[in-house]
Amino acid sequence: xxxxxxxIGFVITLVITLTALISFVWTPFDVTALNIAAKLQxxxxxxxxxxxxxxRDVFSMIMVGARNSIAVAxxxxxxxxxxxxxxxxxxxxxxxxxxxxxxxxxxxxxxFPALLSAVMITAIFGPGAINAIIAIxxxxxxxxxxxARGAALALWPRDFILAARAAGKGAARITIxxxxxxxANLIIVQATIAFALxxxxxxxxxxxxLGTQPPFPSWGKMLNEAQTMMxxxxxxxxxxxxxxxITVLGLNLLGDGLRDxxxxxxxxxxx
Numbered sequence: 001x002x003x004x005x006x007x008i009g010f011v012i013t014l015v016i017t018l019t020a021l022i023s024f025v026w027t028p029f030d031v032t033a034l035n036i037a038a039k040l041q042x043x044x045x046x047x048x049x050x051x052x053x054x055x056r057d058v059f060s061m062i063m064v065g066a067r068n069s070i071a072v073a074x075x076x077x078x079x080x081x082x083x084x085x086x087x088x089x090x091x092x093x094x095x096x097x098x099x100x101x102x103x104x105x106x107x108x109x110x111x112f113p114a115l116l117s118a119v120m121i122t123a124i125f126g127p128g129a130i131n132a133i134i135a136i137x138x139x140x141x142x143x144x145x146x147x148a149r150g151a152a153l154a155l156w157p158r159d160f161i162l163a164a165r166a167a168g169k170g171a172a173r174i175t176i177x178x179x180x181x182x183x184a185n186l187i188i189v190q191a192t193i194a195f196a197l198x199x200x201x202x203x204x205x206x207x208x209x210l211g212t213q214p215p216f217p218s219w220g221k222m223l224n225e226a227q228t229m230m231x232x233x234x235x236x237x238x239x240x241x242x243x244x245x246i247t248v249l250g251l252n253l254l255g256d257g258l259r260d261x262x263x264x265x266x267x268x269x270x271x
Contacts, residue, residue: 006257012250020067029057031064032215040233049239052222053229058236061217062243068129068212069219069247073198075133077191080140085187087141088148089179092156093171103149106142113139115201118210132211136201140194147190151183185262192255196248203244219244 001007028048035055043050049058087106091099112120118135125131152175155161164174205211206220214221219240226236 003257003260005253006261009250009252009254009257012246013254016066016247016250017070019063020070023063023067027060027063029060031056031060031217040229043235050233050235052225052236058239061222062219062239065217065219065222065240066243066247068216069199069202072129072133072136072202072211073195076136076140076198077194079133079137080144080194081187081191084141084144085148085180088145089152089175091145092149092152093175099149102145106145109138110142115204115208118205122210127210127213129212132202132205135205136198139201143194144187144190147186148183151186152179155179155182188262189255189259192251192258196251196255199244199247199251
């Protein structure tokens, strides 16, 4: 906690996460209940962030939207780590034609942004949060595969790896016992960055109608609905936009702090 970036990022991320968890059991108002008589109210003591064009409480929608955004981004990162890291480590261990084939396959996947992947998936299966998770997760796989492969290639020539090979350990055992633990700090930092990008990607997909579907709120969907009311209800765009900015800022600061804390070279340089 002595690292300023880590401390600030940790606090912001913790607050956002707790807000999302609390929304499972409590919100000030029901986000699916319409109250046309109270529509487009400005922030008051009753409605802290005002109400939207259906009379729904914006603060409650922000709480539930945090839950949806974090869930989509978190699962997408898990997919990226769960598939990308093993693929990258396997490519580095095998080398040769298998390594080249896997990396070229990663290039093909990486050529399709998450939004384009979501459009294709949506055209087949229809819009929804699950399809957004799949699209973002597929986009994350080559990112983690490239990172793991590069880190593993740098570790394989090291003396402690050569000693493990001399002791009779196979490539799979060396990868599990030595390669992955020594690249864990890179994976953790990249995961926080991918988490922040996942929040933005989920908001973008929801903005164009490919993410979380009504009646459940999403920060991106809230921005989409607010764009035609900027002149007389700017709070409807300001609040979800600020929520996205604060969340991504917190995750980026957390990732930057983790990089400083987990990298011994950076720690010595900072001192």
